[in-house]
């Protein structure tokens with residue numbers, strides 16, 4: 001999301017909206033102010049907060065959550081009527097268009113049109129934890145919970161802005177087991193985890209800075225070394241990476257660096273064997 005905000009901000013700044021439309025049946029979650037309020041509004045900036053994008057247009061702010069399959073792109077040509085992935089769009093001068101598209105069958109991505117003065121207090125931010133990057137707080141107190149690290153780090157209410165992909169990279173870099181309990185971290189481990197978090201998220205952003213251009217791609221390159229690389233060597237020690245498979249994601253770890261040699265039970269297999 002950070003790279004999306006960084007690319008869209010300069011591309012849209014000072015541009016005036018001609019009109020707005022919401023072809024996605026459930027994409028737009030608000031009705032006041034009306035969409036027509038966007039006509040003539042000028043982009044003043046694009047920000048990220050947690051996993052949400054905030055597009056500022058003077059006195060209005062669009063709050064956008066892309067969920068897992070949404071993409072926000074600037075196109076030089078208008079969407080044809082046949083673009084069934086289009087959920088929300090802003091028509092811009094010279095035939096350009098800012099378009100929210102969503103791939104797959106679910107319609108989960110959403111947009112809210114808010115008054116700028118109220119946007120930061122929106123419900124979507126209620127309970128959102130402190131940002132993981134670039135300057136997260138000390139983690140000892142923040143993660144003081146019996147829940148395992150992989151679950152805590154993905155929880156936006158605990159700490160905001162880490163996707164599940166990067167949890168694997170961060171825990172590997174910190175040499176911590178994904179199943180270690182948050183309240184079981186020593187001070188040194190909490191420090192290493194914080195350091196790994198800043199370094200890995202920074203590395204992700206650097207990689208995106210070098211590879212992501214407008215119009216933003218449908219698939220972002222994933223500069224990962226651990227997540228979903230099971231069967232390949234650990235970037236730190238060359239041990240073969242192992243994985244635990246869940247219904248909709250995979251958690252990858254190094255048994256040497258992270259679990260004292262233990263291979264964690266594959267829950268998918270154990271369920272089948274029951």
Ligand SMILES: [Zn+2]
Nearest residue numbers: 234237254257
């Ligand atoms: Zn390793």
